Amino acid sequence: MELSNLxxxxxxxxxxxxxxxxxxxHGFFAAITRTIETxxxxxxxxxxxxPAPGLIAVAAGLxxxxxxxxxxxLVACCLGFxxxxxxxxxxxxxxxxxxxxxxxxxxxxxPLGIWAARHPRVEATLRPILDIxxxxxxxxxxxxxxxIFSLGRVPAIMATIVYGIPPMLxxxxxxxxxxPKDLKExxxxxxxxxxxxxxxxEIPSAMPTLLVGLNQCILLSLAMVVLAGLVGAGxxxxxVTRGLTRMEMGLxxxxxxxxxAVALLLDRLSRNALQYKRKPTVRTT
Numbered sequence: 001m002e003l004s005n006l007x008x009x010x011x012x013x014x015x016x017x018x019x020x021x022x023x024x025x026h027g028f029f030a031a032i033t034r035t036i037e038t039x040x041x042x043x044x045x046x047x048x049x050x051p052a053p054g055l056i057a058v059a060a061g062l063x064x065x066x067x068x069x070x071x072x073x074l075v076a077c078c079l080g081f082x083x084x085x086x087x088x089x090x091x092x093x094x095x096x097x098x099x100x101x102x103x104x105x106x107x108x109x110x111p112l113g114i115w116a117a118r119h120p121r122v123e124a125t126l127r128p129i130l131d132i133x134x135x136x137x138x139x140x141x142x143x144x145x146x147x148i149f150s151l152g153r154v155p156a157i158m159a160t161i162v163y164g165i166p167p168m169l170x171x172x173x174x175x176x177x178x179x180p181k182d183l184k185e186x187x188x189x190x191x192x193x194x195x196x197x198x199x200x201x202e203i204p205s206a207m208p209t210l211l212v213g214l215n216q217c218i219l220l221s222l223a224m225v226v227l228a229g230l231v232g233a234g235x236x237x238x239x240v241t242r243g244l245t246r247m248e249m250g251l252x253x254x255x256x257x258x259x260x261a262v263a264l265l266l267d268r269l270s271r272n273a274l275q276y277k278r279k280p281t282v283r284t285t
Contacts, residue, residue, distance in 0.1 A: 018144065029149060032154070032158075036153070040096055040097070040153055040157070043096040047092040048089065060079075063269070066273075067273065071269070074265070075265060079261075087255060087258045090239050091236060091262060093234050093235035094225055094237065095265075097228070098218065101160040102164060102221050104161050105161050106217065109164075109169035110168070113168070113176065114172065114173075114176055117173045123173060130169060133165070133166045138159075138163050138227055139227050141163055142228065142231055151232040152231070153232075156228030156233030159228060160221050160228060163224045164217045164224070168214065168216070170213070171210065171212055171213030175207075175210050178206065178209065179202050179206055187200070214271075218266050219267070222266075236258050236259050237259075239252075239254075239255035240255045240256060240259070243255060
């Protein structure tokens with residue numbers, strides 16, 4: 001028998017599975033599609049409600065009040081760059097896509113990471129799954145997502161979520177495993193309930209590593225959103241794709257730099273917002 005006859009074709013076996021899922025879980029997938037589309041529309045509507053200069057002024061003003069003038073200047077520069085490049089609407093679409101993707105990824109990865117940190121068997125079970133998820137090329141995730149959800153923003157979101165979960169989950173597990181045991185024992189000794197120990201002791205102690213996980217999740221989600229432009233997700237990824245396919249290097253370069261500005265904006269805002277603490281007031285007697 002020739003070796004060519006022994007070749008295995010994954011697509012031949014995957015297609016019937018996808019057809020069965022679409023036939024039996026169409027309502028479930030439709031509900032996911034409606035939910036994600038509603039969330040995306042709400043975020044995009046909020047971002048595009050005001051004219052671009054008005055949104056830049058509001059965002060910079062709120063950042064100045066909450067986090068200081070340096071970060072406010074950064075917000076104004078990053079948003080202003082997208083406006084000056086003529087990619088304002090695409091930039092807002094990308095921010096909405098990344099915001100929803102990262103939020104869902106964190107909601108899934110954070111509790112799983114805590115669970116894995118407290119149960120070694122769960123961590124051992126999740127480790128090979130996460131290895132596979134991080135080893136598979138990112139654009140491969142778009143294939144089953146498109147087969148199930150068709151073209152558009154929803155498969156882009158689903159593929160981005162799958163790609164963004166592993167770093168957040170791994171670093172959440174590491175963060176909670178590194179929390180000093182004496183701190184947890186001290187909380188238990190004073191009679192604090194598990195919820196209080198989690199929110200008052202473990203999460204603050206794990207915050208530096210959690211911020212690294214959030215940073216990686218944001219950056220990987222941005223990278224995936226660019227690839228998602230291939231399936232009609234819109235945003236800056238679509239502009240990069242258009243620039244490459246039409247050999248418009250100026251458009252591709254402008255869109256690429258706008259993606260860098262969005263990444264810088266989201267990274268610094270999330271990092272500073274989570275690290276922000278009120279300065280203790282000094283009382284004089």
